Amino acid sequence: MNEEQKFLSEYNFNEYEKPSVAADMAVFTIMKEEVSKEDCRKLPEKKLKLLMIKRGNPPYKDLWALPGGFLKKGETIYETARRELKEETGAQNAYLELCNVFSEKDRDPRGWIISQAFMALVNTDETQENTQKIRAGSDAKEAEWFEIRLEKKEETNTVMSETEMQFDILYELNMVSQEIRLNATVAEHKVYQDYHELVEYKIINSEGIAFDHAKIITCILNRLRKNVETDAKMAFDLMPEYFTLTDFQSAVEIILDKQLVKPNFRRKIADYVIKTDEMVMDGGHRPSYLYKRNVKSFYGQ
Amino acid sequence: MNEEQKFLSEYNFNEYEKPSVAADMAVFTIMKEEVSKEDCRKLPEKKLKLLMIKRGNPPYKDLWALPGGFLKKGETIYETARRELKEETGAQNAYLELCNVFSEKDRDPRGWIISQAFMALVNTDETQENTQKIRAGSDAKEAEWFEIRLEKKEETNTVMSETEMQFDILYELNMVSQEIRLNATVAEHKVYQDYHELVEYKIINSEGIAFDHAKIITCILNRLRKNVETDAKMAFDLMPEYFTLTDFQSAVEIILDKQLVKPNFRRKIADYVIKTDEMVMDGGHRPSYLYKRNVKSFYGQ
DNA sequence: ACAAAAGTGTTAAACTTACACCCATGC
């Protein structure tokens, strides 16, 4: 037995208390709303949706939480996330990004639990099929897609000195699914001091949302917006395999919460898509071509 | 006692095994190399350096590892990182960014340990003072700044089909501090499949570097390069409070490992700096103005 | 005819890039 082996056999690994590690996910999708008037020539409205699970047990029983689960021995945290995602949505092929780690003490009444927060984007087609499966699932989890809105309510910038300033943003988060309404106010406090930025999110109030998940949702949706702002093709992951450019543009607009100019948008994404021969005719207007992603153009990123 | 409290008091929180959670840090700085010939009119060369700690205990005794430590109960993972950073470098004011989580099984022979990998940037002035303190420190840790080089050795792109392709990059990592040389080869394997990217880093060989740290270093240095590429002002965090534009440009060049065109660089960063009245005269050429960061221009990011 | 959405073209402004050039200093 060499020194290394000897050390390890004597090593008391349970000397210190350890945290539980969870992967929590903000799963986004975009869904078309049913239009009541059949004769209306307008396209159906689309909404950004977030998947939430109704808690069946305390703590926060009957409130709504992000889907998630604990890291199991032998798997990576990405595998945890992918496993949970498949269980909750049936989606195999989601975009998955680790966004942040939430490790504040007392964030979970059950004990010391840190959360690795993921963003997941699933495409509409896969989702709408599989949501039915969730509801019919044997473990009878109540999962719902909530229409989500996040708005800047108030923004204050305080210049303390030449080199120190503070930014405070108040966000209002609203989620709606049929008759259920979840609301929260989350403050983002940014300090520039000694040339360094320090960001802190704080829940002002949270109605119907379990744990610190209002904070996580705010944080991840902001990240999604930033991602799509700098690189619109990120939003492909919310689209089915074949889509119209107008559909794609409106997906981007819904995320960014602002209107874009059509010709400019199309020029910007021109290289990332391939026109197919297929067309869609869906109402009283000129039919539109279907496009698919141009995988080769994603090259080198 | 209500239902919530009852549940929590009966909740067996230790039913499942839990991992230890560590914060490991790639601490970068840029240092001027001493120039041997005093009469030389050239500016001193600068090098990108990474802080490594020599392990005093098994496993990997006498090999070099990234500075880091375990998450303690009651602190956030950012607090862990900041605490460790201060202990190892004395730096109070580093830029700190959580880059990735390494949670592969068997990555640490001591047991189940996941690592939250941070990037830290410390400014040269603060560093050079404090490195002395580390060496003289009572816990006698051997800490060294290693000159670091990371080069793409080989790059292959395989197109499997219209929608599937693979990218393989071989990186060669070299670190040198006086007579000590650390080397590693790390492979980056990227797969695009079903419209989704999957990235995997794999250590091909690793000489003198403990654990999977060669992988972490490669991953974080790549991220630093990406950060600086898209936003040069990130490199401010490697500069002292007052600096010349040439110094700043060469810092960026060292990170990106490529030369930039001076007038263009200056135009790009013009808004982020403020010219002071101070000048530096350091040799046989025209003196240069000192600049400082223009904090107000960082606004809204 | 007309409403709705698909799809293209045009121009000015802004930014990027690659150069060329002059300036101040120490030896």
Next chain:
DNA sequence: GCATGGGTGTAAGTTTAACACTTTTGT
């Protein structure tokens, strides 16, 4: 004078942004 780096200007090329316009469909 000349080597070395500091510092600025210009002109071509590219990208962005705002706007106007034509086309195709169902009612």
